Amino acid sequence: MNNQPLNASILYGTLQTSVIQEFGKKPIGNALVQIYSDNDFTTLLYELKTDIHGLTPNVHLSAPPIEYSLYPNNLKPYSEYNLRITAPGFQTVLIYGTQIFPTIGSIQPVEMASDSGQRQPKIIRIEPHVLYQP
Secondary structure (H helix, E strand, C coil), X not given: CCCCCCCCCCEEEXXXXXXXXXXXXXXXXXXXXXXXXXXXXXXXXXXXXXXXCCECCCEEXXXXXXXXXXCCCCCCCXXXXXXXXXXXXXXXXXXXXXXXXCCCEEEEXXXXXXXXXXXXXXXXXXXXXXXXXX
């Protein structure tokens, strides 16, 4: 899953996830961040843990050609990935639509609420970027 060689013919962007407490804004170390390539959370690409600063390592994710963002067209200039974030004592967070542009580093911030017995995850849906209006 991790440390896969990069294909030279594919463009990549990078993603780092920053996980903090919703109240108090303290970093959450040892949170599990799972990155998926589909909406039903079945194709797991990466499984990462946050460090003491609440940060995951950077990972490379494929992205469309950079030309898609340089000229007006109806092609989406970024790839979308979904994230599941879990940590003991905190409510699970599901993020739909994290956007990855080619050759650009992205940071996905995540605020986790204390688990108050909620069994339902907190769901975040990221709206389309202004460069792409389907």
